[in-house]
Amino acid sequence: xxxxxxxxxxxxxxxxxxxxxxxxxxxxxxxxxxxxxxxxxxxxxxxxxxxxxxxxxxxxxxxxxxxxxxxxxxxxxxxxxxxxxxxxxxxxxxxxxxxxxx
Amino acid sequence: xxxxxxxxxxxxxxxxxxxxxxxxxxxxxxxxxxxxxxxxxxxxxxxxxxxxxxxxxxxxxxxxxxxxxxxxxxxxxxxxxxxxxxxxxxxxxxxxxxxxxxxxxxxxxxxxxxxxxxxxxxxxxxxxxxxxxxxxxxxxxxxxxxxxxxxxxxxxxxxxxxxxxxxxxxxxxxxxxxxxxxxxxxxxxxxxxxxxxxxxxxxxxxxxxxxxxxxxxxxxxxxxxxxxxxxxxxxxxxxxxxxxxxxxxxxxxxxxxxxxxxxxxxxxxxxxxxxxxxxxxxxxxxxxxxxxxxxxxxxxxxxxxxxxxxxxxxxxxxxxxxxxxxxxxxxxxxxxxxxxxxxxxxxxxxxxxxxxxxxxxxxxxxxxxxxxxxxxxxxxxxxxxxxxxxxxxxxxxxxxxxxxxxxxxxxxxxxxxxxxxxxxxxxxxxxxxxxxxxxxxxxxxxxxxxxxxxxxxxxxxxx
Numbered sequence: 001x002x003x004x005x006x007x008x009x010x011x012x013x014x015x016x017x018x019x020x021x022x023x024x025x026x027x028x029x030x031x032x033x034x035x036x037x038x039x040x041x042x043x044x045x046x047x048x049x050x051x052x053x054x055x056x057x058x059x060x061x062x063x064x065x066x067x068x069x070x071x072x073x074x075x076x077x078x079x080x081x082x083x084x085x086x087x088x089x090x091x092x093x094x095x096x097x098x099x100x101x102x
Numbered sequence: 103x104x105x106x107x108x109x110x111x112x113x114x115x116x117x118x119x120x121x122x123x124x125x126x127x128x129x130x131x132x133x134x135x136x137x138x139x140x141x142x143x144x145x146x147x148x149x150x151x152x153x154x155x156x157x158x159x160x161x162x163x164x165x166x167x168x169x170x171x172x173x174x175x176x177x178x179x180x181x182x183x184x185x186x187x188x189x190x191x192x193x194x195x196x197x198x199x200x201x202x203x204x205x206x207x208x209x210x211x212x213x214x215x216x217x218x219x220x221x222x223x224x225x226x227x228x229x230x231x232x233x234x235x236x237x238x239x240x241x242x243x244x245x246x247x248x249x250x251x252x253x254x255x256x257x258x259x260x261x262x263x264x265x266x267x268x269x270x271x272x273x274x275x276x277x278x279x280x281x282x283x284x285x286x287x288x289x290x291x292x293x294x295x296x297x298x299x300x301x302x303x304x305x306x307x308x309x310x311x312x313x314x315x316x317x318x319x320x321x322x323x324x325x326x327x328x329x330x331x332x333x334x335x336x337x338x339x340x341x342x343x344x345x346x347x348x349x350x351x352x353x354x355x356x357x358x359x360x361x362x363x364x365x366x367x368x369x370x371x372x373x374x375x376x377x378x379x380x381x382x383x384x385x386x387x388x389x390x391x392x393x394x395x396x397x398x399x400x401x402x403x404x405x406x407x408x409x410x411x412x413x414x415x416x417x418x419x420x421x422x423x424x425x426x427x428x429x430x431x432x433x434x435x436x437x438x439x440x441x442x443x444x445x446x447x448x449x450x451x452x453x454x455x456x457x458x459x460x461x462x463x464x465x466x467x468x469x470x471x472x473x474x475x476x477x478x479x480x481x482x483x484x485x486x487x488x489x490x491x492x493x494x495x496x497x498x499x500x501x502x503x504x505x506x507x508x509x510x511x512x513x514x515x516x517x518x519x520x521x522x523x524x525x526x527x528x529x530x531x532x533x534x535x536x537x538x539x540x541x542x543x544x545x546x547x548x549x550x551x552x553x554x555x556x557x558x559x560x561x562x563x564x565x
Binding site: 073 | 119123126128133136137143147151161164182184188198202205213322323330333337338341346348350353362453
């Protein structure tokens with residue numbers, strides 16, 4: 001238990017961010033009309049594509065001879081980009097249909 | 103200075119995520135919210151490539167690989183997202199979600215050896231959590247994609263719940279082993295990865311296709327948490343914020359979706375319509391259905407003051423959205439008020455019917471949410487139910503043994519007349535009988551939705 005508390009305290013800012021983000025996440029999607037459930041899910045899907053930054057860090061620090069890291073890293077960058085680009089474009093397509101016709 | 107710029111761009115990015123999500127929850131600002139978040143993401147990615155420095159002050163390298171990967175992912179992602187039919191949107195969400203999960207899992211696999219050597223068990227545990235959660239999300243999302251695409255059916259086998267639970271515990275067990283006895287030999291890690299993938303598949307495989315939206319939303323929040331795990335091991339604020347925001351918001355969204363179906367999340371994951379057998383043994387007293395001819399239906403509709411249309415999955419399957427819009431316009435030309443009643447879970451995803459009808463240029467204002475629609479049914483002369491079944495099934499109110507019991511439905515029997523358009527008397531997606539068909543005010547109009555609607559349009563024009 002002490003170990004755990006010390007660990008959390010060692011990363012106190014990160015823990016703080018996590019706790020606040022949880023409450024923020026709950027707050028920003030209160031009162032969503034049902035019709036927006038799917039586009040919102042799609043938008044959130046695109047946002048967690050931020051994991052691509054981790055992929056870039058992995059690729060960016062891979063040593064020249066480490067082929068495993070290079071190839072896996074390359075793959076992870078592609079996957080992350082698919083998440084981001086595909087996610088935002090799909091969301092935009094869903095929302096395009098919601099324009100009010102004037 | 104560069105680290106400061108990076109820090110600022112991460113703050114900006116995080117803010118755009120928050121604002122974007124908030125704007126995505128309101129119809130007027132939704133599209134803007136998506137673009138805002140996309141802009142913030144771009145800033146964060148570019149800033150990382152330009153300004154990131156590790157503990158030793160080194161910038162990133164291998165830019166050729168990085169750019170190559172980004173270009174490939176962007177082109178493929180863009181084209182896939184743009185080209186796919188609107189009706190395939192739900193499975194695309196699942197597909198891209200899986201990509202994110204796989205990305206997080208691979209990051210964990212690459213980083214595990216470093217973490218195992220350099221750090222204490224806590225960080226190793228977080229790394230492995232990223233593998234477990236990301237991998238489950240990837241495998242599960244692929245299965246969900248297959249189910250929505252029609253490639254994969256529902257596989258139910260005995261003791262499924264127990265087996266899945268045991269598999270999960272075993273996978274976590276391997277994870278604990280790897281945490282306490284860090285092993286830079288990748289074999290055990292790969293075993294854990296394989297177990298994770300298997301669990302992801304087993305988790306989603308038994309769940310009914312109708313419940314896929316809820317499952318995808320759940321897997322969406324899983325990927326968010328996996329992204330946050332990766333963010334934690336890199337002490338990267340924006341990955342952490344983005345990941346937790348999605349993990350948290352995604353969980354709430356999943357709960358909201360369950361509420362719209364009036365089922366608990368546990369019931370969705372484990373339930374898989376255990377009520378099917380019970381429901382069939384229940385109401386056997388049916389009676390006969392009464393049919394209505396096309397010309398009689400046309401007369402009924404033409405001389406109504408208000409007609410309400412209840413679209414369902416059948417409309418999407420028949421791709422009859424343009425035809426139903428034509429019927430609406432033809433009736434409106436005759437002075438009939440036409441409105442659409444949209445049930446929250448009509449179709450395959452929340453909003454499915456809205457997207458379908460919007461594609462046919464049906465004016466947004468004509469689509470009524472369930473509560474508003476239920477207020478209007480008593481004053482409707484006629485209701486046309488097109489390819490919808492479970493959302494108008496009175497068993498949800500009257501039969502406690504029914505799998506849909508408790509789900510709020512559209513009270514179409516409050517209208518003066520109900521016309522149900524179906525291909526045949528076959529049960530709908532939930533596989534249960536619908537008492538509505540045998541009610542005195544109901545008339546059946548059998549046939550393919552598109553063809554029948556087309557003929558109705560001609561008949562109404564002739565009236």
